[in-house]
Amino acid sequence: MPNNTPALSAASAVGVTKVFGSGDGAVHALRGVDLEISRGRVTAIMGQSGSGKSTLLQVMAGLEPPTEGRVLLGDEVISAMGDEQLTRLRRTRMGFVFQSFNLLPALDALENIRLPFLLAGRSVDRDTEAWIQLLVDRLGLRERVTHRPQQLSGGQQQRVAIARALATRPDVLFADEPTGSLDSASSRDVLDLLRTASAEWGQTVVLVTHDPVAASTADRIVRMADGRIVDDWDGGTAEQIAERMLEGSIR
Numbered sequence: 001m002p003n004n005t006p007a008l009s010a011a012s013a014v015g016v017t018k019v020f021g022s023g024d025g026a027v028h029a030l031r032g033v034d035l036e037i038s039r040g041r042v043t044a045i046m047g048q049s050g051s052g053k054s055t056l057l058q059v060m061a062g063l064e065p066p067t068e069g070r071v072l073l074g075d076e077v078i079s080a081m082g083d084e085q086l087t088r089l090r091r092t093r094m095g096f097v098f099q100s101f102n103l104l105p106a107l108d109a110l111e112n113i114r115l116p117f118l119l120a121g122r123s124v125d126r127d128t129e130a131w132i133q134l135l136v137d138r139l140g141l142r143e144r145v146t147h148r149p150q151q152l153s154g155g156q157q158q159r160v161a162i163a164r165a166l167a168t169r170p171d172v173l174f175a176d177e178p179t180g181s182l183d184s185a186s187s188r189d190v191l192d193l194l195r196t197a198s199a200e201w202g203q204t205v206v207l208v209t210h211d212p213v214a215a216s217t218a219d220r221i222v223r224m225a226d227g228r229i230v231d232d233w234d235g236g237t238a239e240q241i242a243e244r245m246l247e248g249s250i251r
């Protein structure tokens, strides 16, 4: 039963394991992860390719069920929910940004931003419309709202994807390598936006990245190796992060 005190963390994983396949072919992507995501902060998840970053994000976002353990959004256990309930929760309380933008090519920028409401069968009320227009302005998309994705640069497409993810004012914004296919100037824009969302609007952000520059915008850095969390600290400059990651990998 929900109580009246809000959960301290926006999302959490408790004893989470994830095994893909079985027998000789089994891949242990997560080997027992405990993680609490603080509200209103940017948490970066770092680690080498194959360390389990994307799997952890997908499990925490309810896109993949954990093999063992529990996943919570606030104080609700989402790992026990059925598909329908989870889908509704994802559409209303979570936002997603991926390396590949994932915009619908047939819709213009504004229609893409409004898509979560369409999918959830919710109308866009006046308050929400004002919020969407503010996002459009703040994300520098005003001149681009009637453009289709293929008429936009990669950086502009990713800004549309961020606006779409923020439009529902989600409890948590999950971003998996959001700057992975962008040039450095566009990457900086995208990272500034995630930082602004957290600092100005109190948005909780979980950012998967292997880039120390991207991670330097985070309040906290969690390092993964071989399906486990092996380091967890307050971050720093890109140089400090790169150094600590290097130390960790040769230890």
Ligand SMILES: Nc1ncnc2c1ncn2[C@@H]1O[C@H](COP(=O)(O)OP(=O)(O)O)[C@@H](O)[C@H]1O
Pocket (backbone or CB within 6 Å): 020, 021, 027, 028, 029, 047, 048, 049, 050, 051, 052, 053, 054, 055, 056
């Ligand atoms: N759907 C899947 N089926 C089988 N193995 C998978 C699947 N997704 C990820 N893996 C494996 O799980 C491990 C962790 O992958 P992933 O979470 O994608 O790592 P990262 O995002 O850190 O690169 C890797 O060995 C990967 O090959």
Ligand SMILES: [Mg+2]
Pocket (backbone or CB within 6 Å): 053, 054, 055
């Ligand atoms: Mg990945």
